Amino acid sequence: MAAREVIYQFYDFELSTARRELRKHGLRVRISKAQMGLLIQFLEHPGDLIPRARIASCLWADTSNLDVPSGLNTAINRLRYTLGDDATNPIYLETVSGVGYRFVAPVRAFDSTGKPVVNSGSPLGDRLRQRFANRLSNSVRSYISAIWSAFRKPSSRG
Helix, strand or coil, rough: CCCCEEEECCCCCEEEEEEEEEEEEEEEEEHHHHHHHHHHHHCCCCCCCCHHHHHHHHHCCCCCCCCCCHHHHHHHHHHHHHCCCCCCCCCEEECCCCCCCEEEHHHHHEEECCCCCCCCCCCCCHHHHHHHHHHHHHHHHHHHHHHHHHCCCCCCCC
16 A cells, blocks of 8 residues: 655755655755655644654664664754754744644645645644744844934934
8 A cells, every 4th residue: 555645845945745845946855764754744734843852763673782862963953954944043843842743834735636635633834933933023123223224324412
């Protein structure tokens, strides 16, 4: 029986679960098996906080001989590198210190016929749109404030 294909789209990326393939602007992106599994886990639960323990169980069947915190940090950093993400200003993966990670980019999911797949486990849409709007608003406010400060004439009153 063939695996059910879901195609996830997020910004410039597209991931096919059946082909286990990640593409950016239509070009194939090299991604390890572990990164692929991790990314699919995030895409299946966009906007949800994924605890570090759950991520570890996704990556490794047996963690008894591993330095799990270091391994998790390495795995997340490699995924961020593959996606071109930055931990200090995340576009894709947000860190919740000491707890886990959250996929914050807007995600659209389709089946092989192009029909949208609804992820009933995540109240993603409104929450991410609001977060994006807040970040955009804060950025615009900061930009305008910087311009205003740079071009404001000093007062000639003494």
